[in-house]
Amino acid sequence: MSDVQSALRDRVSTMRPAARVEKLRQRYTKIKNKVVIDVARILTRTMKETEGEPLVVRRAKAFAAIVRGVPVNIYPDELYVGWLWSEPRGSEIFIKYTDLEKELDTISTRKYTPFLLDDADKRILKEEIFPYWKKYFYSPIIPPEAKKMGIRKAPITPVLFHYVVNYEKVLKRGISGIKREAEDRMARLDLTDPDDIKKVPFLEGVIVALEAAAEIGERFAAKARELAAMEREEKRKEELLKIAEICVRVPANPARTFYEAMQSVWFVHMMVGWEAGFHGGQSIGRADQYLYPFYERDIREGRLTEELAQELIDCWFMRFSQMFSLLPENEAVFMSNHTSAHHIDIGGLKADGNDATNALSYMFLEAMMHTPGMVEPTIGLLVHSKTPERILIKACQLTALGGGYPQFINNDVLVDNLLSRGATSGGKPVSLEDARTFGGCVGCHEPSLHTMESGWTVGQNQHLAALMECVMTNGWCRVHNTRRGLETGDPGQFKTFEEVREALRKQIIHRMKVGAIAANLGEELLQPTLFTSALTEDCIENGTPREEGGARYSLGAVSFDGAVDAGNSLAAVKKLVFEEKKITMEQLCTALDHNFKGYEDIRKLCLEAPKFGNDNDYVDEQVAWITHLTTEEAKKYLSRYGGTKYPIQVLLSSFVPLGMGVGALPSGRLAGEPLSDGVSPTVGSDTKGPTAVLKSVGRLNNAEVGLSQTLNMKLDPVIFTTDEGFKRLADLIRVFVDQKVDHLQINVVSSDTLIAAQKTPEHYKDLVVKVAGYNARFVDLHKDLQDSIIARTEHGL
């Protein structure tokens, strides 16, 4: 933390962090990332041993073996037990990353986010784990028709991610209570009904999984008692005995206290990861809501003080930040220290449409102030027209500290979004009360109906910028010199702007179909989950896992990118070629073919054409048209397990590598340059500042983009020189709500600081920047990405 930032933190934070919090925080930042294979090893071995049994039963047994077999470690000073991957900074190995197998030897020495890896573990990975999973995930059959459309390999998506399981139910009934529910369902099956017979293996599996899950607490309790017996220090001994007492109780039984509830949620979250892997987006949900009754009762009955509660929250928060996704090198370059986006929502609405903010909402924000340098949890404030000014100001104060949190999620748009789904998510239309109560985000900031959704996978990105290039090349990709899209005709022959748009329309329609097919192929590889399904409504009642449509709502996803680049390009073509007639289509195509080299005059015209993000209808309506079309097309396709596919434009930092594959565009963008990030304006083109950006994005029909699109904004910290700055930002957020923009993440950091950080990275390890939907340490980022973050137009003064 820089001096300026720590001074600001002292000004806005309402409570000093407990000594333990600072001690742990310091400790965590020093630990190196490490590959931990316990889960993968146990899973693989069990799968081998159970060959021949029904898949649901095998997965259930594997889950049970993991819960009973992973090492039980308790670390000094910690108030909670259990690490997702055995230890802080441990990371699972994503079996889906085929490239990782080849990189095992260099993983601990590579430049971006290296991970330590034991030699013995490496051998097990090479000899047992990768070879086993290959046959499942590496060779799906691609139908000849799909091959013809250019689908060469199916995206490997072994699990559904992006969901929130029913933590509240665990807190109220305990895992054992839910197990009884499954047993009861089994007893109620009508075995004369063939449909019910099919449910037997799943329910059997659920019971096996929940039985094991209920034992997790006892394993840690035993360890805590053992350590307590050896502990010399009285205070720590007490803490360990307290931990033992809690673990005996949860998650098997309902939680009685706030502390128990927090540990119980953590256990469940951990086990969700063990079963399904943290491929991203397994989220915590509206924790301030379901934890509040426990907090309130403890405070009322004198069991808990605010200080202790804050310490518990701070420590809990830091646990989410201690695992980075192990990515293959080509991805790690752009997504260093990529985390899994454990999203937590705060604030929001109650079922009756009133504001739901409570004391915990504030304390969660405070926890983020206490733990600088931590990149998780991905915290979002659900803002709506009734959000109290006080929580909004607190959120803006956290924003001012520069970590990029909280994200602002427009709750009013979220409700519109969920209601507008109608029957497209596989179940009956969402009720207004459910939309308010269970509406929240998952992952980076994707809208979701918590506890009742299947989760989804992102099959394959559809590159709209590349499709715009295809319009200008009759389907050709200039960078790779191959056919990429449809042949929509010689662009030189287009006589009207409508013909250009029609060509893009055809390209998009075609590509979304390809995307749907690719996603379908990926969805075929899903393996059922038992524990996670049991905690998703209504899988037990339906006797069916999430992966087969057991959830109350199921949906798929088709991801797209480059809507802004394509829209800027359309506007430039419309203005320069068809309205002002300054250039012809042929001249423009030639200039693009040469990446504007020797055609600087044309590029100048292109750059001066209207750009999205400046409150200019002329171009905004092009982007809106593209977004709408893409959305409509996505929703035409069903997902395997019910519901339609939903559009999403959340790119993390892939807008940088994706840009490398796209040639010059009529927007004036050169070949290889980064694409725009979600609906954020193209770097450097938003010359009018944040107000114009919000107006432009507000012009899009954001509620219809089912899984949202990212808006990132950078603010100069100079607006916070006086306390008035917080209020100004809060006012800006009010307009964000008014204008129906659905997501906003604000990065407050000066470019001078960033440039300094490039020069002396060792001094700036604390510097967390928003990349796109997730946050990362700036110094860990690739130089290109650093540069593009710096270049993003400075707003403010």
Place this chain on the structure above:
Amino acid sequence: MNELKGLIYNLQPFAVHDGPGIRTLIYMKGCPLRCLWCSTPQTQKMGYEIIHIESHCRKCGRCAEVCSNGAIMIPPEGNLMIDRKRCTYCAKCIEICPHQALELAGKYMTVPELFDEIEKDQPFFRRSNGGITMGGGEATMQHEFVAEFLKKCKQHYIHTAMETCGHIAWEHLEKLLTYLDLIYLDIKHMDSPMHKTLTGVANDFVLDNARKVCSSHPVIFRIPVVPGINDSYENISATAKFAAAMGENLLRIELLPYHQFGAQTYFRLGRKYELSGIEPPEDSHMRRLKILVESFGIKAQIGG
């Protein structure tokens, strides 16, 4: 009909330091003063100016080729040179420059055109109790246009503020006051001969106008604090003393620490930056000046 037009340098939305709420700051062209420390010299001249952004320039020579007045010279070494006396501001060079290295400072707009632009941020004004602030340059130099524009803002319930150097005939200022909610008035130096040396004009107009404005409108005095020039205790005390006599309408004094953000612009306009040796004031000095002002019973603030 010869429609009234204003010469505007730039609009800055989301301005947060020049009046309440979120505001759009309108930089008007033209200023009767020539303050040595001016950070926006491109607004001083009442007329167009050519800005050359040396870091974008690749010295390709295209601009010199199209200039029919021979105003542009490209020496083999060093920077491109523009003979601003020969330039007729035809903007041909700007159109041709492929690297966005040339800019024209100044744009004529009608009142409705300017209003349409600022109206876009109405949703922000409404939420933040913000509005528009006239700045520059010196907005009062184009008082007819500004009066019409402010009148239109008031017709649409938009809060209006203006920054002024105060060097203007009272009848012009008075007309503008009808449509203004808040005035920022610069008091650059209390000593009149010194004021003349620093800004090119004496301060009698300024002080006289200050008294008159304070009798009817909420006013904030601004002092650009320039080390070695006007930052003495003596001068600041004199200003505070003057302010103390203004009565309730004087809301506060804002002490704006001198900065060099504008230095580059002089260079881009082909001008010399006269204050190059001066560093921004120390924070501690600024804090002392604040306390000094407060000792006169006047509210003080560092920065806008």
